[in-house]
Structure formats: C-alpha cells, structure tokens
Amino acid sequence: MITFKNVSKRYPDGYVALNNVDLEVAAGEMVFLTGHSGAGKSTLLKLIAAIERPTSGMIAINEQNIAQLKLSALPYLRRKIGFIFQDHKLLFDRNVYENVLLPLQISHFDNKMIASRVRAALDKVGLLKKEKAMPITLSGGERQRLCIARAVVHRPSILIADEPTGNLDVEYARDIMAMFTSFNQVGVTVLIATHDASLLEDTRHRILSLKQGKLAA
Amino acid sequence: MISAWLTQHGFVFFHTLKRLIASPVTSLLSISVMGIALSLPTGVYVLMQNLQNLSGQAIHAPQMSLFLRTDMQSADVQQVEQRLERDVRILGHQFVSKETALQQLQQRSGFANVATSLERNPLPDAFILHLQNEGAESMRQLQAELQGWPEIEYVQFDSVWIERLDALLKLGRFSVLLLATILSIAIIAIMFNTIRLQILTKRDEIEISKLIGATDSFIRRPFLYFGAIQGLAGGATAWMIIAYALSAVNLELVELSNLYGIQLQMQFLILEDGISLLIFSTLLGWLGARLSVANHLWQIEPR
Numbered sequence: 001m002i003t004f005k006n007v008s009k010r011y012p013d014g015y016v017a018l019n020n021v022d023l024e025v026a027a028g029e030m031v032f033l034t035g036h037s038g039a040g041k042s043t044l045l046k047l048i049a050a051i052e053r054p055t056s057g058m059i060a061i062n063e064q065n066i067a068q069l070k071l072s073a074l075p076y077l078r079r080k081i082g083f084i085f086q087d088h089k090l091l092f093d094r095n096v097y098e099n100v101l102l103p104l105q106i107s108h109f110d111n112k113m114i115a116s117r118v119r120a121a122l123d124k125v126g127l128l129k130k131e132k133a134m135p136i137t138l139s140g141g142e143r144q145r146l147c148i149a150r151a152v153v154h155r156p157s158i159l160i161a162d163e164p165t166g167n168l169d170v171e172y173a174r175d176i177m178a179m180f181t182s183f184n185q186v187g188v189t190v191l192i193a194t195h196d197a198s199l200l201e202d203t204r205h206r207i208l209s210l211k212q213g214k215l216a217a
Numbered sequence: 218m219i220s221a222w223l224t225q226h227g228f229v230f231f232h233t234l235k236r237l238i239a240s241p242v243t244s245l246l247s248i249s250v251m252g253i254a255l256s257l258p259t260g261v262y263v264l265m266q267n268l269q270n271l272s273g274q275a276i277h278a279p280q281m282s283l284f285l286r287t288d289m290q291s292a293d294v295q296q297v298e299q300r301l302e303r304d305v306r307i308l309g310h311q312f313v314s315k316e317t318a319l320q321q322l323q324q325r326s327g328f329a330n331v332a333t334s335l336e337r338n339p340l341p342d343a344f345i346l347h348l349q350n351e352g353a354e355s356m357r358q359l360q361a362e363l364q365g366w367p368e369i370e371y372v373q374f375d376s377v378w379i380e381r382l383d384a385l386l387k388l389g390r391f392s393v394l395l396l397a398t399i400l401s402i403a404i405i406a407i408m409f410n411t412i413r414l415q416i417l418t419k420r421d422e423i424e425i426s427k428l429i430g431a432t433d434s435f436i437r438r439p440f441l442y443f444g445a446i447q448g449l450a451g452g453a454t455a456w457m458i459i460a461y462a463l464s465a466v467n468l469e470l471v472e473l474s475n476l477y478g479i480q481l482q483m484q485f486l487i488l489e490d491g492i493s494l495l496i497f498s499t500l501l502g503w504l505g506a507r508l509s510v511a512n513h514l515w516q517i518e519p520r
Contacts, residue, residue: 049428051428072432072433074430075427075430075431075432075435076430077430078428078429078430079429079430081430083428083429085428089421089424089425089428090425091421091422091425092421093422102425102426102429103429103430105225105228105435106426106429106430106431106432106435107430108222108225110220110224111220111224150429
C-alpha cells in the first residue's frame with residue numbers, strides 16, 4: 001500500500017529531515033509514528049501526500065511511484081488520502097457543513113449524495129448539531145473533529161493524521177483515537193503521528209519510531 | 218457525471234454572484250469603470266452608424282447631371298437617351314429640355330426678371346441620371362466616359378463630398394478600432410489586478426483546496442466566473458449608458474427637428490451589436506481573469 005525505499009529529504013537550508021528511510025505499510029493496517037518533535041514525523045506524512053517531494057529514494061502508493069508524479073496528477077493522488085493537519089487548515093469563512101462539503105465538491109460528487117455524505121461524516125464525529133456553526137465558535141476538540149470529518153467524507157483509502165490529539169484533554173484524545181480505530185476496522189489504512197506516549201500504552205498496533213530522520217527498529 | 222458537472226458550475230456561478238453582491242461598492246465601482254471604458258468605443262460606433270444611415274439616404278441614389286451642347290438637335294437628344302437606357306449603371310434618367318429649364322428658372326423667385334429679359338434661351342438640354350451607388354471611384358469613371366461623348370458639353374457630378382464622407386467614415390471606423398483596442402487592454406489590466414487581489418485574500422482557501430485534491434481548473438473556476446460576470450455586467454452598463462445618452466440626445470433633436478421641419482432621430486444600438494458587445498466584454502473579463510490566475514496561482518503551493 002505505502003512503500004518507502006531509501007527515502008531522504010533534505011531541505012534547501014541543509015537540514016536533513018529524513019535519512020534513508022525504508023518503510024512498508026500494508027493495506028488496512030493501522031500504524032503509529034512516534035518521535036520527538038523535529039524527528040521527521042510531519043515530513044514523512046507530507047511525503048505520502050506529495051505535499052513535500054523526496055530528495056532521493058522511491059515512494060509508492062498502491063504501486064504507483066509518486067516521487068515522479070506530474071503536478072497535474074497530484075490532485076488525484078490526494079483524493080485517495082484523507083489528511084488531518086496539525087494546524088487543522090479549516091476555512092474560517094465557511095460554516096461546518098461547507099467545510100466538510102469541500103472535498104466532495106472538489107471530486108465532483110453527485111449532488112443528491114452530497115448532503116447525506118456530509119451529514120454522515122458529521123454524525124460520525126458528533127458535530128451533526130453544529131453544521132451551521134462557524135469554525136471560529138468551535139472548541140479545540142470540535143475543530144479537530146471537524147478536520148477529521150472533512151478528511152473522511154470522501155471515503156479515502158488512506159487516512160493520515162498529524163498530531164491529532166495535540167492539545168486535547170485525555171478524555172477527548174481517547175474519543176478521537178476510538179474514531180480512528182473504527183475507521184481502520186472498515187478497512188481504511190491509518191497512519192498517525194504522535195508524540196503522546198500515553199496513547200500508545202495499550203495499543204496492539206505497530207509503532208514506528210523516528211529518531212533524527214531515521215527509523216528505529 | 219454531467220449533472221455533477223452542471224451542479225458544480227451552477228454552484229460556482231451563484232457563489233460568485235453572492236460574492237459580488239457581498240461587496241456591492243467594490244463590485245459596482247469596477248463594473249462602472251468597465252462600462253464607461255466600453256461605452257466610449259461603442260458610442261463612437263453608434264454615432265458612425267447614424268452618420269452612415271443619414272448619408273446613406275443621400276448616397277443611396279447619387280445623381281449626375283448631363284448638359285448637352287446647345288447646338289444639338291432633338292435627334293441627337295434621342296440618340297443620347299437610347300445610349301443612356303442601355304447602360305446598366307444608370308438606374309433611370311429624366312430629360313430636362315432647355316424650355317423646361319427656363320420655365321423653372323423663371324419660377325424661381327429672384328430670377329424671374331433675369332429670365333424674361335433674356336433674348337434667347339441660353340440654357341442647354343439636360344439629363345438627370347439616377348445612378349447605382351458603387352462607390353466614388355466607379356462613378357468618376359462613368360463621369361469621364363460620358364464626358365467623352367460628342368453630344369455632351371459637360372457632366373456635373375459632385376463626387377468630392379462623397380469621397381470626403383467615405384474618408385470620414387473610414388477614419389471613424391479606424392478610431393473605433395483604436396479606441397476599442399486601447400480600452401480592451403485597459404479592461405484586461407483592471408480585471409488582472411482585481412483578480413490578483415482576490416487571489417491574495419483567498420490564499421488559504423486555495424492552499425487548502427490544493428491540499429485536499431483540487432485540480433487547477435477547479436481552483437481557477439470561481440475566478441474565471443468572477444471575471445466573466447463582471448465583464449458581462451460592464452458590457453450591459455455600457456449598453457445602458459449609450460441608450461440613456463442617445464435618448465437624451467433624441468429629446469434635444471425633437472426640438473431641432475421641429476424647427477427645421479424634418480425628421481431627425483438617433484438610432485439605438487441594434488440588438489445584434491448589443492449582444493456582440495456583451496459577448497465581447499464577457500470574454501475580456503474572462504481573459505483578464507485567466508491571465509491573472511495563470512500568473513499568480515502557481516505561486517501558491519501548499520507546504
């Protein structure tokens with residue numbers, strides 16, 4: 001599903017974020033990515049969605065080498081992925097419903113299905129009653145859930161979350177983790193980057209640990 | 218798939234309209250700037266059309282006067298008449314005998330005394346020819362030809378004013394073209410800048426859309442609609458400005474017409490030209506937006 005071979009990423013300022021990373025994530029797997037901040041977690045996730053391009057190495061998603069993907073093909077890769085951003089990246093001039101609507105508009109979904117899809121996604125994250133609210137009025141946890149609803153509304157096969165429980169209470173964090181587990185149970189490949197060790201205590205999923213740009217065994 | 222596509226475009230269209238209405242002052246300002254810019258060449262064009270209409274009535278049936286030599290007999294006159302009848306360039310002719318000409322002269326006030334005091338009729342027989350309008354050049358050629366006939370003393374044809382009018386109309390057409398070109402470039406530039414500012418304020422939206430898989434054409438679409446709708450509104454404004462100006466002029470012309478006892482009315486922009494104006498202005502707005510988007514969108518790459 002997701003394959004990294006000898007992937008390195010060096011930024012123009014000389015900083016090496018990833019150094020010869022080899023990685024294999026099977027379809028339907030749920031994987032955690034840990035490490036200190038600056039260990040390269042975000043970079044690794046961004047490489048999967050081709051938000052960043054590797055300096056060297058090969059990255060394949062569904063056996064498609066994305067390191068050499070043309071700019072015009074990027075949108076179609078990104079539609080297969082639901083990305084939950086560390087900084088949420090919500091549109092503050094649109095309400096909750098319209099924020100979740102955006103991915104469906106982008107991938108030209110049929111109008112009749114759109115409303116029910118959006119509401120189903122909002123229901124899953126418990127924001128159905130707030131569909132008319134503007135993001136600015138939402139709490140941190142609600143914004144995080146809104147971001148999740150937007151990431152899953154178009155039913156991607158890969159779900160990527162960058163620090164999804166960043167500033168949340170333990171209670172909220174567990175809720176959100178439960179959501180990811182339920183997505184994974186219906187077959188979605190889930191990749192979660194977190195530095196929150198408490199989340200990983202009783203997990204039965206694979207944990208990858210990044211240290212200074214290298215994957216530790 | 219087609220219905221999804223239509224929904225998509227419908228959504229963008231109404232979304233764009235909403236955005237235009239949401240900032241009415243800015244929208245009205247840029248629409249009226251475009252309207253005024255477009256109304257200049259269109260206005261000159263309408264004036265030209267009117268001038269052409271007016272002169273067309275005169276040019277439509279150009280006349281030429283043929284004066285025979287005074288020593289010609291009626292047999293010669295008949296021969297000339299037959300030859301005139303055979304010429305296809307001459308639609309019709311009217312014979313004015315020297316007697317008729319003298320009578321007409323006598324009837325004209327002020328000349329009565331002069332005419333009666335003459336010992337003999339000094340006036341020649343004449344033909345008035347009604348010609349087909351084939352431009353000043355061919356008419357001058359006909360004039361030269363007729364001048365060559367032995368029976369004919371003098372051919373009078375005032376081609377100078379037709380040529381002047383032709384030249385004037387040509388100049389007019391040229392200035393319409395020149396004005397239209399310059400102001401079109403101005404409109405494209407205005408739209409270019411308007412869209413540039415919009416792209417800057419929509420930076421987040423563009424970045425996020427790219428991150429979740431929007432194609433360039435999806436991102437471009439609202440800006441292109443914005444340009445096209447503003448262009449269309451600008452064209453409609455120009456049409457309105459001209460219609461309003463012409464009806465104001467017509468109101469003044471009524472007074473003038475009454476004084477001179479003639480019918481003088483400015484014709485409005487005809488429907489076909491009006492629609493062309495709208496299509497053209499829509500295209501201009503679209504083009505300005507398209508250039509701006511092409512220039513600025515690639516700078517926004519998500520990180």
